[in-house]
Amino acid sequence: MISAHGLARTFSTKTGPVAAVKGVDFEVAEGEIVGLLGPNGAGKTTTLRMLTTLLTPTSGTATVAGADLITQSREVRRRIGYVAQIGATPAPGTILGEELVTQARLQGMSKVEASARLVEMLPRLDLSGFEKRALSEMSGGQRRRFDIALGLMHNPKLVFLDEPTTGLDPQSRANLWDHIRALRDEHSVTIVLTTHYLEEADVLADRLLVMDGGAIVADDTPDALKARVCPATSSASASTATWRSPRPSPAKRCSRAPASSKAVDWCSPSNAATPPFLHCCAPSMPQGCRSARCRSTGRRSTTCS
Ligand SMILES: Nc1ncnc2c1ncn2[C@@H]1O[C@H](COP(=O)(O)OP(=O)(O)OP(=O)(O)O)[C@@H](O)[C@H]1O
Numbered sequence: 001m002i003s004a005h006g007l008a009r010t011f012s013t014k015t016g017p018v019a020a021v022k023g024v025d026f027e028v029a030e031g032e033i034v035g036l037l038g039p040n041g042a043g044k045t046t047t048l049r050m051l052t053t054l055l056t057p058t059s060g061t062a063t064v065a066g067a068d069l070i071t072q073s074r075e076v077r078r079r080i081g082y083v084a085q086i087g088a089t090p091a092p093g094t095i096l097g098e099e100l101v102t103q104a105r106l107q108g109m110s111k112v113e114a115s116a117r118l119v120e121m122l123p124r125l126d127l128s129g130f131e132k133r134a135l136s137e138m139s140g141g142q143r144r145r146f147d148i149a150l151g152l153m154h155n156p157k158l159v160f161l162d163e164p165t166t167g168l169d170p171q172s173r174a175n176l177w178d179h180i181r182a183l184r185d186e187h188s189v190t191i192v193l194t195t196h197y198l199e200e201a202d203v204l205a206d207r208l209l210v211m212d213g214g215a216i217v218a219d220d221t222p223d224a225l226k227a228r229v230c231p232a233t234s235s236a237s238a239s240t241a242t243w244r245s246p247r248p249s250p251a252k253r254c255s256r257a258p259a260s261s262k263a264v265d266w267c268s269p270s271n272a273a274t275p276p277f278l279h280c281c282a283p284s285m286p287q288g289c290r291s292a293r294c295r296s297t298g299r300r301s302t303t304c305s
């Protein structure tokens with residue numbers, strides 16, 4: 001779905017050139033959820049802005065959703081959805097429902113299709129009842145959910161989300177996670193998202209690209225990356241040893257709730273056949289207790305022997 005080679009962008013500023021992205025190479029497969037992580041200024045937004053045709057790369061090439069980024073930029077724009085880190089500033093008096101329908105119409109949907117899509121999208125993004133509300137009369141989190149709806153109205157097969165859940169309350173964040181998973185699981189949408197929330201990256205992403213100083217410094221699954229900072233050998237005793245489940249297959253996602261308390265020693269390697277749960281170091285847990293989280297639902301449970 002994405003194939004980037006040597007993608008770079010240097011900005012000219014009054015104080016000299018700023019090499020924001022220094023020639024990154026990566027691939028994203030169809031149906032993947034890829035998380036882009038990294039500190040402020042790492043180059044995440046610049047990378048997304050290049051891939052969405054909003055910024056011309058200084059050098060490098062990319063194919064995005066089957067179209068060449070440079071020579072077929074209109075086609076790229078038609079095929080993708082983009083939710084920017086900072087939402088657009090709407091004109092005074094802009095009404096939420098009207099703006100969403102206008103966006104869908106601009107993307108080529110008929111009036112009937114756009115209205116039907118609006119009815120579908122409002123509850124998904126917890127915006128039911130806001131259809132006739134002026135955007136200027138909505139809270140920051142409500143506006144953020146509107147931004148996300150705006151990027152998804154035309155049913156794109158590839159979606160870029162730049163810090164989509166920043167500013168959302170916990171319930172809205174969890175609902176958006178569900179929606180993002182459903183986009184992939186039910187509609188095969190490919191998603192690239194940036195986040196500063198490690199839990200969000202862990203729960204949602206199949207693969208993480210870690211950026212620092214304009215370069216990709218790691219490209220791996222969340223489990224593999226955690227294994228680097230959370231090695232089994234770092235714990236002193238068997239009771240605090242770390243064990244990680246293998247990554248669940250898509251079919252097994254969300255399939256099981258944890259077994260009853262005391263029934264399972266979560267850290268036992270013999271539980272390697274219990275795939276829906278993800279385990280990691282929990283140094284603050286009392287002796288004999290284990291924390292487990294279902295990767296797909298984000299539900300966490302603690303068991304103590
Ligand atoms: N329009 C611009 N002009 C000059 N420099 C820029 C411009 N946009 C970004 N930069 C610089 O490029 C670098 C990368 O910025 P970018 O916005 O891509 O970082 P980021 O990883 O998205 O950070 P954050 O987590 O804070 O959103 C930073 O050093 C930033 O100051």
Ligand SMILES: [Mg+2]
Pocket residue numbers: 044045046085162
């Ligand atoms: Mg950014």
